[in-house]
Amino acid sequence: MSAITLGAVRPRFRPRRISPARWGLYAFILITALYFLLPLYVMIVTSLKPMAEIRQGHLLALPASPSLAAWVKAWTSACTGLTCEGIRTGFFNSLRILLPSVVISIVVGSLTGYALSLWRVRGANILFGAMMIVAFIPYQVFIYPLVRVFSFTGLGQSLATIVTIHTIFGLPTMTLLFRNYFASLPVELFKAARIDGAGFYQIYARIMMPMATPMIVVAVILQTTGIWNDFILGLVFAGRDNLPMTVQLNNIVNSTQGERAYNVDMAATLLTALLPLVIYFGSGRWFVRGIAAGAVKG
Amino acid sequence: MRLSLTSRLSVLSALLPALMVMLVVYIGATSWTAWMSLTNSRMLPNNNFVGFRQYQLLFSNDRWLTSVHNIVVYGVLFVSLALLIGFLLAVAIDQRVRAEDTIRSIYLYPYSMSFVVTGLVWQWLLNPTLGVQYVLRSWGFAGASFDWIVRPETAIYCLVIAGVWQASGLVMAIMLAGLRGIDDEIWKAARVDGLPKWRVYISIIIPMMGASFATAAVLLSTAVVRLYDLSVSMTNGGPGIASEVPAKFVMDHLFERANIGLATAAATTMLVTVIAVVAPYLYWRARKGEVR
Numbered sequence: 001m002s003a004i005t006l007g008a009v010r011p012r013f014r015p016r017r018i019s020p021a022r023w024g025l026y027a028f029i030l031i032t033a034l035y036f037l038l039p040l041y042v043m044i045v046t047s048l049k050p051m052a053e054i055r056q057g058h059l060l061a062l063p064a065s066p067s068l069a070a071w072v073k074a075w076t077s078a079c080t081g082l083t084c085e086g087i088r089t090g091f092f093n094s095l096r097i098l099l100p101s102v103v104i105s106i107v108v109g110s111l112t113g114y115a116l117s118l119w120r121v122r123g124a125n126i127l128f129g130a131m132m133i134v135a136f137i138p139y140q141v142f143i144y145p146l147v148r149v150f151s152f153t154g155l156g157q158s159l160a161t162i163v164t165i166h167t168i169f170g171l172p173t174m175t176l177l178f179r180n181y182f183a184s185l186p187v188e189l190f191k192a193a194r195i196d197g198a199g200f201y202q203i204y205a206r207i208m209m210p211m212a213t214p215m216i217v218v219a220v221i222l223q224t225t226g227i228w229n230d231f232i233l234g235l236v237f238a239g240r241d242n243l244p245m246t247v248q249l250n251n252i253v254n255s256t257q258g259e260r261a262y263n264v265d266m267a268a269t270l271l272t273a274l275l276p277l278v279i280y281f282g283s284g285r286w287f288v289r290g291i292a293a294g295a296v297k298g
Numbered sequence: 299m300r301l302s303l304t305s306r307l308s309v310l311s312a313l314l315p316a317l318m319v320m321l322v323v324y325i326g327a328t329s330w331t332a333w334m335s336l337t338n339s340r341m342l343p344n345n346n347f348v349g350f351r352q353y354q355l356l357f358s359n360d361r362w363l364t365s366v367h368n369i370v371v372y373g374v375l376f377v378s379l380a381l382l383i384g385f386l387l388a389v390a391i392d393q394r395v396r397a398e399d400t401i402r403s404i405y406l407y408p409y410s411m412s413f414v415v416t417g418l419v420w421q422w423l424l425n426p427t428l429g430v431q432y433v434l435r436s437w438g439f440a441g442a443s444f445d446w447i448v449r450p451e452t453a454i455y456c457l458v459i460a461g462v463w464q465a466s467g468l469v470m471a472i473m474l475a476g477l478r479g480i481d482d483e484i485w486k487a488a489r490v491d492g493l494p495k496w497r498v499y500i501s502i503i504i505p506m507m508g509a510s511f512a513t514a515a516v517l518l519s520t521a522v523v524r525l526y527d528l529s530v531s532m533t534n535g536g537p538g539i540a541s542e543v544p545a546k547f548v549m550d551h552l553f554e555r556a557n558i559g560l561a562t563a564a565a566t567t568m569l570v571t572v573i574a575v576v577a578p579y580l581y582w583r584a585r586k587g588e589v590r
Contacts (some may be wrong), residue, residue: 029390033381033404036463039419040407046422047420059433096371114311119301127316134324136524136576140548140565143557144334145327148343168319175316200308229412231527233548246414249533253418262422273415280410287410288471 009059022096047071047267054262070263073273078264080251089142089269090248097244101166104224108167108218109174114204116175117182118190127176128179129208134170143236150237166227174219181215182208222290225276245272328569335563341556352563362564365542368454372543375458376465377514380518383462384469389499391470392477397463402474406467413464417531420460421447450540453533457541460532465521469514471486477503477511482545523572544568 042059048066049057057064075087116124146165155161185208193203209216234244243251249272253265280287301309338348341564356362370542387405408416416420425428426445434442446452480503488498504511526545544564551561 017396025390025393025395028386029395029401031392032387033401036404036467037467039423039463040424043419052426058436059429062318067333111312115309119305119309120308121313127313127320129322131316133576133580134320135437136330136520136523136572137324138545139566140567141331142323143332143549144562144565145550149322149327153426167315168323171316171319175388181412198495200305200312204312225410229414231412231414232545236553238347246527247410249418250414254531262428265418266422269415269418275412276412276588278409280407291409291468291471296341 023052031181041202043266043270047263047270049076049263051263052258053262058131068138071267071271073261074264074267078268079256080248081255087245087248087252087271089246090223090243091120091271093242094234094245095246096241097162097166097238098224098227099238100159100163101170103226104163104221105167105170105174105223106219109171109219110209110212110216111204112171112175113180113204114182114199114208118187119200119209128175131172131175136179139169139232143232147236150208155235159238159241159242162238162242163232165225165233166230169233170223173222177219179238181212185211196226200243217283218285218290221279221286225279225287225290228275279284313463314462326459331562331569332566334558335566336393337559337560339558341558343558348559352559353567356563356567357558359560359583361539361542362544364539365544365547368541368544369522369525371454372458372461372525373450373519375455376461377515377518377524379458380469381460381514383466384514385473387466387470388473388477389472405470408413408464409467411464413527416464417528418459418532420456420463421532423461446536447533450537453537453541457528457532460528461525465518472510472514472517476507480506491507510578512582516576518577523568 029140045063046054046059046060047070048063048068048071050067053064053249074086075088077084078086115121118126150156150164151162190203190206193207228244229246230244231246231250234242234249239248249268252268255279256265284289316482332344335349335352336349337344338346340353391405393402398453403449424444424447426448428430429444431442434444447456480525484502484506485498489504493501524545525543526549529541529543533541535546547567548561548565548568551557551564555561
């Protein structure tokens with residue numbers, strides 16, 4: 001996929017002087033950039049204002065005396081229905097879901113991709129093709145049967161269930177990612193290892209995975225943002241005690257009775273968006289690579 | 299080279315999870331859902347075959363018809379607007395602008411956020427007493443009115459606004475890669491011919507970017523079918539049932555309204571629609587010989 005090289009090539013020519021068209025171009029970029037930044041700006045300034053200021057003041061105005069009170073409240077004592085323990089429960093739940101899900105889905109996906117790319121298995125292409133097709137199918141088709149299967153196995157709604165679910169639904173993309181990567185490596189490497197007598201898992205663990213570090217980084221970024229941002233799977237499969245942060249955020253905001261504490265709501269929203277934003281701004285081009293790799297399934 | 303027995307067993311063990319997922323989750327669950335849609339299951343699944351009655355009920359159900367109407371409106375507007383805006387952003391960035399990396403980051407950051415966050419943010423911005431309408435009025439546009447989110451006829455357009463905000467950056471990234479992949483010779487030839495830049499884009503560049511457009515369109519379309527979180531967090535399907543969507547219809551009938559037969563009929567309808575759209579695309583890709 002050409003998208004892998006996103007932005008790697010420098011553009012072609014620089015105009016000699018600033019023409020009216022050039023001004024138009026910068027105006028367009030400025031206006032669109034403001035449109036994209038507006039929601040983030042509003043969230044940040046509102047979360048720093050007390051409610052009285054929000055009621056009387058202006059949506060876009062900077063806070064008169066910025067305060068982190070709403071952030072503290074969102075973290076420690078915002079209410080979801082009956083309990084008022086803040087969004088931190090959701091944060092730690094999401095973390096507990098995230099870590100095993102990311103590790104397991106990458107191990108399973110890379111192993112599958114490795115077996116499908118380097119080992120000539122009969123029916124490998126059929127299996128792979130089928131996996132790519134199901135990546136398009138809406139979750140609604142699978143959800144109820146899976147609920148039944150998990151309650152039948154006794155796992156019900158639990159941490160183990162949601163981790164399994166994330167592994168299952170991450171499998172097509174992870175397989176694709178690693179299959180294409182391993183297929184692009186020089187095959188002599190693999191053959192030499194075979195001749196030296198290395199077995200299937202030895203080649204995987206000692207040679208292939210150490211070489212796949214860039215793909216592992218991409219996979220971690222892709223899975224972390226995807227799993228952290230998931231709503232529907234966590235809602236259905238995690239169970240009441242493990243509800244992820246996105247579900248809890250929606251409960252905090254949309255189940256409020258009476259006047260809404262907008263500052264607390266926006267602080268909670270920012271807290272939920274924080275991890276993906278940190279990953280996005282921290283990882284730079286890697287995030288784009290992740291999108292491009294995930295985009296290939298499309 | 300022929301594989302030894304241990305090698306074969308190793309390969310098989312590595313592929314076991316994928317095979318299990320394929321058989322149990324994909325084939326098993328899909329057929330079970332399809333079968334349930336032919337029964338009169340309510341709160342618990344049963345095997346009383348009723349033919350296509352659930353489908354008759356489904357297509358005379360107001361809420362489902364509204365959902366379908368909404369997803370068509372959303373799908374058409376969301377995909378075309380995101381493609382248009384994403385392409386324009388990519389073209390703008392491709393003019394060798396200053397601070398390219400920063401601008402690109404700004405366009406793309408919404409894509410890192412969840413639909414729940416996106417929905418909540420736009421719910422506030424579009425709230426008439428607090429958001430954009432209030433700001434316009436306070437700037438002196440006393441008659442300014444932007445209350446789409448509380449009006450049934452227009453609520454679905456609010457989901458489009460939020461969705462486009464979230465996804466345009468993705469299109470921009472794909473399109474920019476496509477633009478950067480175009481040979482410089484084409485630009486030189488066009489300049490020699492004295493073609494204005496906009497003509498080059500319309501007559502030469504866009505036709506060459508079919509693959510980028512297809513990739514972006516398919517990615518956006520899968521997001522359309524999965525549209526659920528945004529509707530839940532932004533409007534919860536409201537006002538009334540004005541912004542209901544098919545995925546939400548299925549979820550509500552499975553878990554709140556205890557009507558498995560109807561819910562699975564709706565899910566199966568979604569499945570058939572997706573296959574009808576995706577199959578030609580995958581065929582087209584296979585024909586092009588892309589081994590992906």
